Amino acid sequence: MSSADPTLTAAQVLAELRTCVGRAHGLHVRDLVARITGRSTPAPAHERRAREHVAALRLQGEHICGKPDTGYFMAATAAELDETCRYLRSRAVSGLRIESRLRRVSLLALLGQLALSDNDTPKNNANS
Numbered sequence: 001m002s003s004a005d006p007t008l009t010a011a012q013v014l015a016e017l018r019t020c021v022g023r024a025h026g027l028h029v030r031d032l033v034a035r036i037t038g039r040s041t042p043a044p045a046h047e048r049r050a051r052e053h054v055a056a057l058r059l060q061g062e063h064i065c066g067k068p069d070t071g072y073f074m075a076a077t078a079a080e081l082d083e084t085c086r087y088l089r090s091r092a093v094s095g096l097r098i099e100s101r102l103r104r105v106s107l108l109a110l111l112g113q114l115a116l117s118d119n120d121t122p123k124n125n126a127n128s
Contacts, residue, residue, distance in 0.1 A: 026071030
């Protein structure tokens with residue numbers, strides 16, 4: 001990619017991350033973008049786009065790990081993947097906890113995890 005080209009693709013992000021296997025090889029987003037674009041000081045828009053691509057690639061099942069202190073990297077072990085999953089879950093729960101307080105409802109109510117009444121539970125009926 002030339003340094004004048006403003007595009008940044010998911011394929012480029014994934015290709016670069018595949019060279020970064022294991023926590024010890026993590027890249028912070030600015031360094032990831034710098035490697036792809038060849039710019040020593042990447043534009044903030046490129047960094048945002050790279051984060052969007054990482055999120056999309058994760059949704060596709062790519063084992064992209066990372067936290068702010070490690071940067072992004074491909075999982076080398078199940079433990080690295082588990083650590084990232086725990087981090088992502090804690091962020092999600094934290095955001096949901098804030099929303100539940102703002103809405104003044106319990107976290108369980110917010111998540112729709114309330115017990116079903118007898119009228120709502122499916123019946124084991126051989127005739128249905």
